[in-house]
Amino acid sequence: MNQTSNQKLNDKTWARWSALFVVAFTMMAAYYVNDIMAPLKSMLEGELHWTSGEFGFFTGAYSFLNVFLLMLIWGGLILDKFGIRFTGMLSAILMVGGTICEYAAITRFGGTEEMLFGYKLDVFMASAGYSVFGVGAEVAGITVTKIIAKWFHGKEMALAMGVQVALARVGSQVAYAVAIPVAKNWHLDTPLLIGAILLVGGLVSFLCFTFMDRKLDRQVTIDTSCGDDEKFSFKDVVAVVSNPGFWLIALLCVLFYSCVFPFQKFATELMVTKYNVSEDIAGTFAGLPALGALFLTPVFGGMIDRRGKAASIMMLGAFMLICVHAIYAIPFIHASWVAIILMIILGIAFSLVPSAMWPSVAKIFPVKQLGTAYALIFFIQNIGLWGIPALIGSVLENYCITGQEVVNGKTTNLYDYTLPMCIFTGIAILSLLVAFLLKSADKQYGYGLEKANLKK
Numbered sequence: 001m002n003q004t005s006n007q008k009l010n011d012k013t014w015a016r017w018s019a020l021f022v023v024a025f026t027m028m029a030a031y032y033v034n035d036i037m038a039p040l041k042s043m044l045e046g047e048l049h050w051t052s053g054e055f056g057f058f059t060g061a062y063s064f065l066n067v068f069l070l071m072l073i074w075g076g077l078i079l080d081k082f083g084i085r086f087t088g089m090l091s092a093i094l095m096v097g098g099t100i101c102e103y104a105a106i107t108r109f110g111g112t113e114e115m116l117f118g119y120k121l122d123v124f125m126a127s128a129g130y131s132v133f134g135v136g137a138e139v140a141g142i143t144v145t146k147i148i149a150k151w152f153h154g155k156e157m158a159l160a161m162g163v164q165v166a167l168a169r170v171g172s173q174v175a176y177a178v179a180i181p182v183a184k185n186w187h188l189d190t191p192l193l194i195g196a197i198l199l200v201g202g203l204v205s206f207l208c209f210t211f212m213d214r215k216l217d218r219q220v221t222i223d224t225s226c227g228d229d230e231k232f233s234f235k236d237v238v239a240v241v242s243n244p245g246f247w248l249i250a251l252l253c254v255l256f257y258s259c260v261f262p263f264q265k266f267a268t269e270l271m272v273t274k275y276n277v278s279e280d281i282a283g284t285f286a287g288l289p290a291l292g293a294l295f296l297t298p299v300f301g302g303m304i305d306r307r308g309k310a311a312s313i314m315m316l317g318a319f320m321l322i323c324v325h326a327i328y329a330i331p332f333i334h335a336s337w338v339a340i341i342l343m344i345i346l347g348i349a350f351s352l353v354p355s356a357m358w359p360s361v362a363k364i365f366p367v368k369q370l371g372t373a374y375a376l377i378f379f380i381q382n383i384g385l386w387g388i389p390a391l392i393g394s395v396l397e398n399y400c401i402t403g404q405e406v407v408n409g410k411t412t413n414l415y416d417y418t419l420p421m422c423i424f425t426g427i428a429i430l431s432l433l434v435a436f437l438l439k440s441a442d443k444q445y446g447y448g449l450e451k452a453n454l455k456k
């Protein structure tokens, strides 16, 4: 770090927190769009005749380009080479473009019988748009993480990451809560249209951040693309992947998130079919983990900043996840209050693990490798975000249909969610095992995961 003046912009509390809120708005819009179609699964089935398999394919498409065209890896390299301002703007543009394509697919071709590459045209085009959006959202995610690591270096970093994730959860929660009521009152595509407008706001908001960041760079060089040692090099990739901590964090990340985000995408339907929750509020229940995480992630982030214990907290979160999914899998429990309590516990686990996991990455790797490290971790996580929804969708379609019902003249399937919930439980058990190995590795390699972040 090369200091040119005593007080830099990010030393001012108001300035670094303003920067955080500005970029957090972009991410909030991204999370809204990410989740807005999930509660509409049954409506997509009833109105556009999408099957569960097609819904799973569409949901997994978020990660398709990130996984198969390595877009997250390229994104990480672009981030390390061209910096946070360029990469952030690029990803915001991709998110807007992808969402417009998804919206066009549903409005223009929704319900069509036309086929493309063996898929219904609307399913294919919506998935393609969602894939492009997914590239933008994931690259924006690693960019924002690097922004926080830069602006909050040696400061309240875990709290800042917690607040950013919490605000993103607002986007998710709003999406889950409003999707069905808005779609019923207006059109199936209206919730997505709102998302496209929010994303344009997110683009403008990120543009504002670039001005602040330019000012900071004029004062100090913490982590820009100017220094030779900070340009991307394959040595960084080798250094990142040869660190055992990387593999454990990446594995924990893919396993943990595979049983949270993909589960949530199907949770609205689970609430309706298994727990007899009214369709109008089922999305709000499915979004409860996001709501809980909204309040708890900053609290846990602040605690970890002060007291540490990140590795133990990741184990606790994984254990809670096992209990939640295992109870959801029990076929004879149908009480809606059980479903709500489980969602709240899931929300606590969903706050504990991310608030411990993400700042831990910044402890394992130096700042200049962070872009690459986050990109590789997100890449591995995306394999789960692609594969698990596709797997669950196909399991539902092939093994879990128990009957059909006709609502307002539209026929939808009824599903038994026992088998999908057993799959989620199995993944959660693996995540606990990996969290345990991570704690052992921390002792062995001295990453300092159990130590506090704040310098006293």
Ligand SMILES: NCCCC[C@H](NC(=O)[C@@H](N)CCCCN)C(=O)O
Residues within 6 Å of the ligand: 031, 034, 138, 141, 145, 161, 165, 168, 257, 261, 354, 358, 378, 381
């Ligand atoms: N500082 C890192 C924050 C990561 C937050 C994390 N997001 C992800 O893991 C994304 N790769 C996937 C987002 C998918 C959104 N439905 C999170 O906990 O949200």
